[in-house]
Amino acid sequence: MTKTLNRQVQLVRRPQGAPVPGDFRIVDGRVPAPSEGQMLLRNLYLSLDPYMRGRMNDSRDSYAPPYALDAPLGGGTVARVVRSRLDSFAEGDLVVTPDAGWQTFAISDGIGLRRLPNDMEQPSQALGVLGMTGFTAWWGLTAIGRPRAGETLVVSAAAGAVGSVVGQIGRLLGCRVVGIAGGADKCRQVVEEMSFDACLDYRAPDLPVRLREAAPDGIDIYFENVGGAVREAVWPFLNNDARVPLCGLVSGYNGITEGTGGIHALLMSLIVKRIRLQGFMNAEHLDCFSDFERQMRGWLDAGHLRAHETIVDGLDQAPAAFVGLFEGHNTGKLVVRLPE
Amino acid sequence: MTKTLNRQVQLVRRPQGAPVPGDFRIVDGRVPAPSEGQMLLRNLYLSLDPYMRGRMNDSRDSYAPPYALDAPLGGGTVARVVRSRLDSFAEGDLVVTPDAGWQTFAISDGIGLRRLPNDMEQPSQALGVLGMTGFTAWWGLTAIGRPRAGETLVVSAAAGAVGSVVGQIGRLLGCRVVGIAGGADKCRQVVEEMSFDACLDYRAPDLPVRLREAAPDGIDIYFENVGGAVREAVWPFLNNDARVPLCGLVSGYNGITEGTGGIHALLMSLIVKRIRLQGFMNAEHLDCFSDFERQMRGWLDAGHLRAHETIVDGLDQAPAAFVGLFEGHNTGKLVVRLPE
Numbered sequence: 001m002t003k004t005l006n007r008q009v010q011l012v013r014r015p016q017g018a019p020v021p022g023d024f025r026i027v028d029g030r031v032p033a034p035s036e037g038q039m040l041l042r043n044l045y046l047s048l049d050p051y052m053r054g055r056m057n058d059s060r061d062s063y064a065p066p067y068a069l070d071a072p073l074g075g076g077t078v079a080r081v082v083r084s085r086l087d088s089f090a091e092g093d094l095v096v097t098p099d100a101g102w103q104t105f106a107i108s109d110g111i112g113l114r115r116l117p118n119d120m121e122q123p124s125q126a127l128g129v130l131g132m133t134g135f136t137a138w139w140g141l142t143a144i145g146r147p148r149a150g151e152t153l154v155v156s157a158a159a160g161a162v163g164s165v166v167g168q169i170g171r172l173l174g175c176r177v178v179g180i181a182g183g184a185d186k187c188r189q190v191v192e193e194m195s196f197d198a199c200l201d202y203r204a205p206d207l208p209v210r211l212r213e214a215a216p217d218g219i220d221i222y223f224e225n226v227g228g229a230v231r232e233a234v235w236p237f238l239n240n241d242a243r244v245p246l247c248g249l250v251s252g253y254n255g256i257t258e259g260t261g262g263i264h265a266l267l268m269s270l271i272v273k274r275i276r277l278q279g280f281m282n283a284e285h286l287d288c289f290s291d292f293e294r295q296m297r298g299w300l301d302a303g304h305l306r307a308h309e310t311i312v313d314g315l316d317q318a319p320a321a322f323v324g325l326f327e328g329h330n331t332g333k334l335v336v337r338l339p340e
Numbered sequence: 341m342t343k344t345l346n347r348q349v350q351l352v353r354r355p356q357g358a359p360v361p362g363d364f365r366i367v368d369g370r371v372p373a374p375s376e377g378q379m380l381l382r383n384l385y386l387s388l389d390p391y392m393r394g395r396m397n398d399s400r401d402s403y404a405p406p407y408a409l410d411a412p413l414g415g416g417t418v419a420r421v422v423r424s425r426l427d428s429f430a431e432g433d434l435v436v437t438p439d440a441g442w443q444t445f446a447i448s449d450g451i452g453l454r455r456l457p458n459d460m461e462q463p464s465q466a467l468g469v470l471g472m473t474g475f476t477a478w479w480g481l482t483a484i485g486r487p488r489a490g491e492t493l494v495v496s497a498a499a500g501a502v503g504s505v506v507g508q509i510g511r512l513l514g515c516r517v518v519g520i521a522g523g524a525d526k527c528r529q530v531v532e533e534m535s536f537d538a539c540l541d542y543r544a545p546d547l548p549v550r551l552r553e554a555a556p557d558g559i560d561i562y563f564e565n566v567g568g569a570v571r572e573a574v575w576p577f578l579n580n581d582a583r584v585p586l587c588g589l590v591s592g593y594n595g596i597t598e599g600t601g602g603i604h605a606l607l608m609s610l611i612v613k614r615i616r617l618q619g620f621m622n623a624e625h626l627d628c629f630s631d632f633e634r635q636m637r638g639w640l641d642a643g644h645l646r647a648h649e650t651i652v653d654g655l656d657q658a659p660a661a662f663v664g665l666f667e668g669h670n671t672g673k674l675v676v677r678l679p680e
Contacts, residue, residue, distance in 0.1 A: 007655050007656075009655060009656075009658050009659060018663070018666055019659075019663050019666070020663065021659050021660055024658075024659035026656055042678075042680070043678050044677070044680055045675050045676065045678070046655070046675065046678065047673070047674075047675060048658065048661055048662050048665060048674040048675070049665075049674075050665055050666070052662065053666070080680065098623075102655065102658055102676075103655070104655065104678060122647070124651060124673070124675045124677070125640075125647050125649075127673065128647055128649055128672070128673030128675065129636065129640065129645070129647040129648075130633065130636055130637065130640070132622055132623075133673055134632070134636055135622050135625075135628075135629060136622040138632045138635070139620065139622060139625050139628060139632065140620055140622075143620075143625070143628075144616070144618045144620060159668075159671040160671070161648075161670075161672055161673040161674060164671070164672050165645075168644075168645050168646070169639075169645070172639060172644055172645065182668045183668065186668070186671060193646065193648065194646070195646075235609065238613055238615060240613045240614055241613070241614050241615070241616075242613060242615045243615070243616045243618075244615060244616065244617045244618070245620065246617060246618060246619040246620070247620070250666065253666070254666055262603075263602075263603055263606055266575075266603055266606070267617075267619075269575065269578070269619075270617065270618065270619035271619035271620075271621075272619070273578055273579065273580045273581070273619065274580055274581050274618075274619050274621045274624065275578060275581070275582045275583070275584060275618070275619055276484070276581075276582075276584065276616070276617075276619075277584045277586060277607075277610065277616075277617045277618065278484045278583075278584070278585060278586060278610065278614075278617065279607075279610035279611035279613065279614050279615055279616075280479065280480055280483075280585065280586070280587070280611075280614050281611075282472055282475050282476040282479060283438075283472075284614065285475075285483070288475075288479060288483075289475060292475050292478045292479065293470065296469065296470055296474055296478060299508075300469065304508075304512055305469070305508050305509070305512065306508070306533065306535075307462070307465050307469040308499075308501075308504050308533065308534065309464055309465075309468055311464060315347050315349060315366070315386070315442065315443070315444065316347075318349050318364075318386060318442055319349060319359075319361050319363075319364035320361055321388055322388050322392065323358070323359050323360065323361060325389075326358055326359070326390070326393070326590065326593070326594055328499075328522045328523065328526070330500075330501075331499040331500070331504070331526060331529055332468070332499070332500070332504050333387070333464070333468030333473055333501040334387075334388045334389075334501060335385050335386065335387060335388070335464045335467055335468065336385065336386040336388060336442075337384070337385055337464070338383050338384055338385070338386065338444060340382070340384055340420065
């Protein structure tokens with residue numbers, strides 16, 4: 001084993017726009033030796049994911065720390081324990097690692113590792129459908145999307161790792177599922193193999209027309225993986241009370257397509273910081289009105305809360321008072337009093 | 341009573357940009373007579389609200405139907421029943437109406453009305469702190485904002501009808517509350533009378549610097565009433581897992597400041613359609629991982645779900661495979677297999 005070399009893929013420069021093979025270098029080095037409290041892992045499967053592009057930039061514009069140059073890239077793997085100086089793991093154990101990365105061997109202290117059955121038939125699934133990819137699809141769809149049977153779910157990057165799982169789960173939960181993917185071949189695959197109800201090729205013309213046909217009742221959930229022009233096409237078809245789990249914006253990861261003040265930057269900030277942005281309409285929640293009244297009345301009566309009002313006398317004054325609303329003339333609630 | 345005239349404020353043309361008094365007309369007409377199943381109301385208080393500006397446009401870019409021209413404007417009121425041909429209401433009853441509008445008298449069939457104590461001391465509060473305004477503040481803050489004691493809440497249009505209530509509730513729930521308002525006078529009022537911890541004048545220079553000082557731990561909840569430059573200044577200070585209840589974007593209601601493809605239009609669509617837009621990060625929800633695994637494993641084992649993978653052999657192939665991720669080369673999960 002020690003005669004073997006540790007092959008690594010290192011990042012040698014930060015990609016400008018789309019990554020190119022020259023941004024990477026393959027290096028063979030010595031296999032590291034585990035200290036007490038560590039173990040040596042041999043990677044069997046490495047997950048490749050779009051979020052890695054963000055980590056190749058030297059900025060915090062991602063949800064994971066930037067990769068160092070001239071060091072192996074990080075990334076989730078399935079690995080076998082080849083030597084353990086840890087009580088909790090033994091040689092031969094199969095594990096999922098969060099970041100053992102683009103290399104043959106890695107040292108681990110066991111933290112963050114998930115154990116797999118040693119004889120697991122398809123260990124790569126622990127990176128995909130049964131791993132963080134599947135979990136991303138499942139959590140984003142169920143916790144944010146909250147699908148109800150009969151609703152319409154649209155999934156961008158439908159043929160991708162996350163999208164293909166989102167769509168299948170959506171179908172299992174009773175949604176009508178429309179995918180969006182690039183090219184007729186992928187779209188066929190999305191429908192035939194991934195059981196979506198329909199799939200639209202975003203490269204073909206008239207996407208809005210085809211969306212209207214494929215989602216005649218509008219869109220209740222849009223699971224967003226790409227952003228950009230696809231998001232723009234989908235947006236007008238969102239129904240009231242739609243939910244949009246923002247999983248990725250891969251159309252913008254390579255660059256330079258929009259400035260920092262644009263929509264891509266705004267949406268990206270929601271992902272990076274896990275922000276919830278939600279419009280609401282008071283009239284739709286009137287079932288809570290009596291709770292509100294009770295609490296508010298209590299605070300008012302106890303003197304904990306004050307009612308601030310600007311009262312204008314006479315209906316004739318209403319137009320000028322309304323104009324003043326936008327010029328900051330009032331404080332508190334603006335009310336016109338009519339003589340009784 | 342029938343000798344009295346019904347004074348109305350009518351919309352005579354749709355405002356271009358900011359409304360001006362000439363967009364309105366005052367008309368005196370006959371007091372309408374209630375038919376069987378109706379009643380005649382005399383308005384005592386009329387609520388004036390920024391959302392009305394949207395209804396003055398001839399478009400669906402609001403959450404309420406557009407106002408008709410040459411007809412009285414709609415709006416919530418407190419009213420007294422002056423004549424009733426309904427069993428459920430009697431002369432002298434005090435009610436809140438959702439849309440009896442900018443006029444002295446209105447006909448109602450009783451639908452959507454809320455009854456008030458006939459001798460209520462300050463009936464205008466039923467439009468403000470104890471009405472839809474207060475409810476908007478309370479619901480948006482508690483249901484979307486989900487404040488926790490010790491968190492920092494920033495409120496734009498802090499001196500306004502909704503903002504002044506949001507801030508006071510935030511304080512009662514244990515938040516540090518920072519308002520943003522226009523002018524030193526309003527800011528003083530927001531702190532001294534509305535009990536905010538601090539208030540920043542957005543018209544003064546260096547808002548970001550002052551925000552950093554006023555919210556040294558960052559912002560956990562941003563209750564948004566205005567949009568535009570204030571939102572831009574606040575945005576970088578949002579913490580991870582921040583919640584942004586989008587209540588209004590009054591900076592843009594008068595027009596023309598941003599195109600339909602811009603951020604204002606995007607955020608406005610969230611309000612108009614009550615859309616929830618949320619970024620997320622799988623690693624923060626690992627407490628749900630075993631639930632996920634159980635459900636997913638069940639679907640996989642039952643053959644209801646398929647695991648789609650693109651497997652590439654050899655670490656040397658990883659860079660090219662990664663580059664291909666952005667060119668749509670793979671379907672399903674992209675995994676690199678390393679020889680064991």
